[in-house]
Amino acid sequence: MRTNIIVFGGSFDPPHSYHIKLLKAAIKRIRPEKIIIIPTYLSPFKSRHTADYEHRKKMISLMLIKHHINFEINDFEYKKERRVYTYEIARYMAKRYKNSDLYFLMGSDSFKEFERWKRYRDILKYFHIVVGIRKGYPIKRKYNAIILKEKFDNISSTDLRMKMFTTDYSGLDSYVKKYITDNGLYYSDIINRVKNIVTRERFDHILSTVKLAIKLAKQYEVDITKAFLSALLHDSAKDMSIKKQLSLIEKAGIKIKDIEKIKAMAPDIIHQWASAAVAKKIFNIKDTEILSAISKHTTGDKKMSLLDKIIYVSDFASEKRSFKEAVEIREIAFKDIENAFVKTRDYKREFVKKNGGFLYE
Numbered sequence: 001m002r003t004n005i006i007v008f009g010g011s012f013d014p015p016h017s018y019h020i021k022l023l024k025a026a027i028k029r030i031r032p033e034k035i036i037i038i039p040t041y042l043s044p045f046k047s048r049h050t051a052d053y054e055h056r057k058k059m060i061s062l063m064l065i066k067h068h069i070n071f072e073i074n075d076f077e078y079k080k081e082r083r084v085y086t087y088e089i090a091r092y093m094a095k096r097y098k099n100s101d102l103y104f105l106m107g108s109d110s111f112k113e114f115e116r117w118k119r120y121r122d123i124l125k126y127f128h129i130v131v132g133i134r135k136g137y138p139i140k141r142k143y144n145a146i147i148l149k150e151k152f153d154n155i156s157s158t159d160l161r162m163k164m165f166t167t168d169y170s171g172l173d174s175y176v177k178k179y180i181t182d183n184g185l186y187y188s189d190i191i192n193r194v195k196n197i198v199t200r201e202r203f204d205h206i207l208s209t210v211k212l213a214i215k216l217a218k219q220y221e222v223d224i225t226k227a228f229l230s231a232l233l234h235d236s237a238k239d240m241s242i243k244k245q246l247s248l249i250e251k252a253g254i255k256i257k258d259i260e261k262i263k264a265m266a267p268d269i270i271h272q273w274a275s276a277a278v279a280k281k282i283f284n285i286k287d288t289e290i291l292s293a294i295s296k297h298t299t300g301d302k303k304m305s306l307l308d309k310i311i312y313v314s315d316f317a318s319e320k321r322s323f324k325e326a327v328e329i330r331e332i333a334f335k336d337i338e339n340a341f342v343k344t345r346d347y348k349r350e351f352v353k354k355n356g357g358f359l360y361e
């Protein structure tokens with residue numbers, strides 16, 4: 001007797017509600033005897049922005065078990081230690097499961113590009129295609145594909161990872177969320193540690209700075225992880241005593257021009273260097289671009305990189321701030337970051353002058 005098998009591949013980084021809904025709809029339609037999950041291989045150098053294979057495997061397993069789905073995980077792609085083409089999976093599966101009908105599950109976003117897949121005719125030789133329509137990706141039926149009746153949201157793992165940067169875990173299964181935080185995945189460990197060294201209000205401000213910084217980083221094609229880490233750590237030392245801040249700065253070997261004058265007249269600004277010191281010494285951040293953005297976020301500097309500017313602006317105009325200058329800068333920032341930076345710097349200078357403070361330049 002022939003059996004039906006559903007083959008479902010994905011990065012599952014992390015797995016989320018779309019995956020489970022798609023799979024459930026396919027199960028209803030195909031009534032498979034077996035479900036085979038193939039997590040994709042992701043290159044290990046991709047940093048902690050993504051989760052390791054074993055973690056992704058564990059997360060998808062937890063989610064499927066919770067939903068009472070019987071499945072097995074196939075390490076075919078992982079063992080190859082590279083991304084494989086779907087036609088390779090098709091050939092391998094057809095050989096291994098000779099007496100089965102194989103159903104390959106995908107979203108309409110992938111199906112739209114199907115002809116561009118390498119040797120897609122081979123895929124059609126061995127696999128029946130099952131497609132779930134994702135919002136924004138309508139398709140015409142072809143290749144005898146089975147189109148599921150249900151419609152699916154267009155959430156993506158990439159968006160979820162960005163949301164997790166601001167401790168927003170919506171769209172994730174509770175088991176998966178717990179696994180992520182228990183294991184400190186996707187920087188949840190660093191976020192938690194920062195939360196413990198600042199006040200609640202500060203942490204709120206930090207998260208809203210992160211929110212704006214990653215949006216701007218996306219807009220201006222700056223490394224999102226760097227923007228995230230810079231924003232997350234930018235005020236990490238601000239609730240420490242000045243004495244503690246200065247000792248951290250010294251330990252990190254950071255030199256500050258006019259430090260005596262600053263101590264006497266503007267001790268508030270010390271926290272920008274101290275936070276860079278915290279990033280370096282406590283959180284082991286070695287990336288000089290991140291350390292630079294943190295250590296310039298209050299006073300700015302003659303030389304400012306795009307990342308420096310994004311953090312400088314995001315701190316001033318973070319989404320929680322409601323004064324009119326912040327609202328204005330927030331708007332400008334998405335159109336012209338340079339202008340947003342100059343305007344922010346002018347506002348800050350004006351404020352310092354008006355209050356008779358010490359203008360550090």
Ligand SMILES: [Fe+2]
Binds near residue numbers: 297
């Ligand atoms: Fe600050």
Ligand SMILES: [Fe+2]
Binds near residue numbers: 235
């Ligand atoms: Fe700040």
